[in-house]
Amino acid sequence: MTFKELLPTDHLSAATRATLVQRLAEAERAPAYEPQFFAPETLRLLEAVAARVFPQPERPVPILLAPAVDRRLAEGRADGWRYDALPPDREAYKLGLGGIQQIAQALFRADFETLAPEKQDAVIEALASGNPPGEVWQTLPADRFFEEILAELTSTYYAHPWAQDEIGYTGYADLPAWTRIGLNEKEPREQPLDTSGGALSLVPTAL
């Protein structure tokens, strides 16, 4: 079963349902999100980067990832640690996003948001390679910054119920007890797998 089918059922505990309903509501409000930490143009840049890290051509409305980052930085939340080689998160994000703009300028003499998708990918690839052009990267370790931004966007993306549907995960629907837990076993409420090696594609083909 998909998230939409499972949500109203007794397979979810009250605490789990409340959490997921709230996350969906936040996601629905995301397109109108007013940044609390970044300047509006910086938030747009971050969303443009996120759109290449998680391209979602099949979704009429993509899962937006930048608002969660902005909200976290505004509230000053941390995940318990940071690389000593990086400055504090707020500073690292501001510097790093400025650095991404510097890579775009160095490679294509244009702002990141204005580039075609394949050129945007080339900018991210330069960042991921660990040695991109740009003054920022003389002091900010590119590999560590890329790892941090990638990990945060990834955690945000896969916390979304649509993304969990995409990978065939139904673990949130954990009532009653799982009894079929061995190889090639599944409960009726779990999603079937397709035969090509992944979960069933839930949406029509890419645009």
Add this chain to the structure above:
Amino acid sequence: MPDEEIAEEGILTPIQPAVQDPLLRELLADQAPLDTPLAQPQPTPTPPETVDCVVIGLGAGGSPLLARLAQAGLKVVALEAGPWHNPEKDFATDEAAQDFLFWNDERLAAGKDPLAMGRNNSGTGVGGSTLHYTAYTPRPLPDDLHLKRDFGQGEDWPLTYDDLAPYFEEVEQFLGVSGPTPYPWGPARPKGYALPPLPLNSAAQLMLRGAEKIGIRTSPAANAALSGRYYQEGVGWREACTNRGFCQAGCSNGAKSSMDVTYIPLAVKYGADIRPHSFVTEIERDARGYVVAVVYTQNGTPHRLPCRNLFLCGGSVETPRLLLLNELANTSGQVGRNLMAHTGVQVWGTFADEVRPNKGIPGGLISQDTHRPADADFVGGYLLQSIGVMPVTFAGQVARGRKLWGQPLRDYMRQYNRIAGINILGDCLPHADNFLEISDELDGRQLPKPRLHFTAQENELRMNAHAERTMRRIWEAAGATDIWAFGRYAHVIGTARMGLSGDDAVVDRDGRAFDVPNLYICDNSTFPSALSVNPALTIMALSLRTADKFLERERRRDK
């Protein structure tokens, strides 16, 4: 220095650290000007009652001894920095929502192999990191405790396996550990596990398949989660595990034996006073160097709690941080040193079979055949463990470990239900480059952040390489494709180590600080060596032993 603290009789605050050397102390006291705090004892209005014992931190180190001390009739107060949850009501089956289980104040990770903290290596709340431990409770093997004797490297424990064995058994029986009887590795045991093993999930079945083919012996693992209903004093009947696979994000039905459903209710039954949201900032001493009180903040309000004895059980980051900030118990210079982290490399593979790795106890299968491998080019050894995984945790590791992004990341993650892993838990040697220090950057509590330096040394690198080869062979034999390794280190260990002498150790074999006679430390900071097994069971065993040794000493004093 606030005035009300100066007014207390004979108090030295940490800003003027107690001098530990008796002779030097005498000399200094002779020269002390008349207006020092020492010379001005003043009566205080209605001083708060002095309790027998204060316990700081309610994880695997603090909780068992808290119960033991309360059972002995002592007046005990536990100060826990985090909240007291109601898992059945509060815990969602959602990783992001459960982030509150981790110590999320920022720690700085330095060195060539910076240690991930947060979800990986920390905990907060009544129950500490047992709220999100995987419940893996193998015993150390006897030779884990004497690496130096066997290899000439590392450290020996001032305790033997036989000293700890009765406590392992007691903890296993009390928690209701589910495991195989007999256990295939280590000395014979007078008593088997409390319950039969939990069912093997897909990852465990796959590891069994691969290991059998290449001649590695495996066994269902010992896990502190109930394979059947279990009766426990102070709690009543606890329900069996529902195979939810969410151990690392908090158990919602009490089947996992975290401290909040085991030793803490027992402690409460015998009168222990549990104070959540209580963050300790200062440890006060008298002129003799004895602890006399702790100062803590609860919901923004400062409190001072006088005590006769202090048990510091904050884990191997907060324990040394508190000691260093208070300049306490460190004449050896070892506080913060000897930082070790278990080698924990994971190997993941994709299978044609349906795995659905979120279900079942994550670490279902174990092998300790690699405890002292015949072809080892390193000191010590490791255990092998099958691993299931929750999706957000896995995705984060894919991001950090494989650096996949864009369509390849989404494509890889679509195979989630066909992914299974194995990992190791291996020993680590102390090294001068690996230590914890206090940085000059302040955290949200306006306290300096700890900085953890960790660089894997030759021994760890060789062990990881050996382990990765072994696990790749198992996964290839089991039919995995697209096999990849994620290098990681788990558990911070050794930052207030135990030893025979105060010259090179912080506490003695009973957990008592060499410098401070009424200060005990119990958590993984006291481990002299890392051990080749997960630390929780050993911490709990040490906790009960520390309480017993303390009580013996108290009884002798009564006579």
